[in-house]
Amino acid sequence: MEKKKVMIVLGSPRKKGNSSILAKQVAAGAKAGGALVETFYLHDMNIRPCTACDACRKKTKIDCVLDDDMQKLYPKLRSADAIVVASPIYWFTVSAQTKLFMDRWYALGSDEGYELAGKKFGIVLTYADADPFISGAVNALRTFQDALNFIGAKIVGMVYGSAWKAGEIRRNKELMAAALELGKKLAAEA
Numbered sequence: 275m276e277k278k279k280v281m282i283v284l285g286s287p288r289k290k291g292n293s294s295i296l297a298k299q300v301a302a303g304a305k306a307g308g309a310l311v312e313t314f315y316l317h318d319m320n321i322r323p324c325t326a327c328d329a330c331r332k333k334t335k336i337d338c339v340l341d342d343d344m345q346k347l348y349p350k351l352r353s354a355d356a357i358v359v360a361s362p363i364y365w366f367t368v369s370a371q372t373k374l375f376m377d378r379w380y381a382l383g384s385d386e387g388y389e390l391a392g393k394k395f396g397i398v399l400t401y402a403d404a405d406p407f408i409s410g411a412v413n414a415l416r417t418f419q420d421a422l423n424f425i426g427a428k429i430v431g432m433v434y435g436s437a438w439k440a441g442e443i444r445r446n447k448e449l450m451a452a453a454l455e456l457g458k459k460l461a462a463e464a
């Protein structure tokens with residue numbers, strides 16, 4: 275049987291930051307579940323903002339006229355069985371890196387729907403304030419719920435928790451275990 279493909283996207287500039295650490299746990303769980311995992315670090319990639327030119331809706335051979343690193347990510351998004359988006363909370367929602375990436379999903383849509391329909395998603399969020407309402411994590415959670423519902427994708431699990439300095443999230447053993455479990459679940463359900 276062909277291995278399931280899990281694509282992990284890191285939306286924090288901190289490679290060893292809290293959301294990246296949790297994402298690594300998800301990756302370990304997915305690998306333990308027999309999946310193939312590929313991780314992308316958005317901060318090092320050239321991803322421009324959507325210009326709303328709507329050329330993507332004319333369904334030419336290319337997904338998007340912007341010739342940047344999304345051209346590498348579109349085929350990965352298409353072929354992935356499961357997609358994990360890991361982001362810190364910046365100003366009460368996802369990081370700018372994450373939002374730029376998400377806006378460009380627009381190119382995978384048409385009158386018939388979105389090519390991401392049916393994909394399984396895992397969401398990872400970290401934030402400083404202990405309260406997910408005060409931190410703004412709820413805004414990001416709602417964004418994923420609404421966006422993925424809109425495109426017809428399924429959220430398999432959301433792992434989110436509070437930490438400030440890079441690495442602090444490791445102390446939250448329960449959350450680290452939940453991230454590992456999410457990876458296993460994604461490998462099993464994808």
Ligand SMILES: Cc1cc2nc3c(=O)[nH]c(=O)nc-3n(C[C@H](O)[C@H](O)[C@H](O)COP(=O)(O)O)c2cc1C
Pocket residue numbers: 286287288290291292293294361362363364365366367400401402403408409410436437438439440441
């Ligand atoms: C520019 C910036 C904005 C932030 N905004 C928030 C915020 O709105 N709410 C919050 O709880 N934490 C906020 N934080 C704290 C980070 O979310 C927190 O440190 C998180 O653990 C970072 O995750 P990372 O290590 O994966 O980058 C902010 C941090 C930075 C650098």
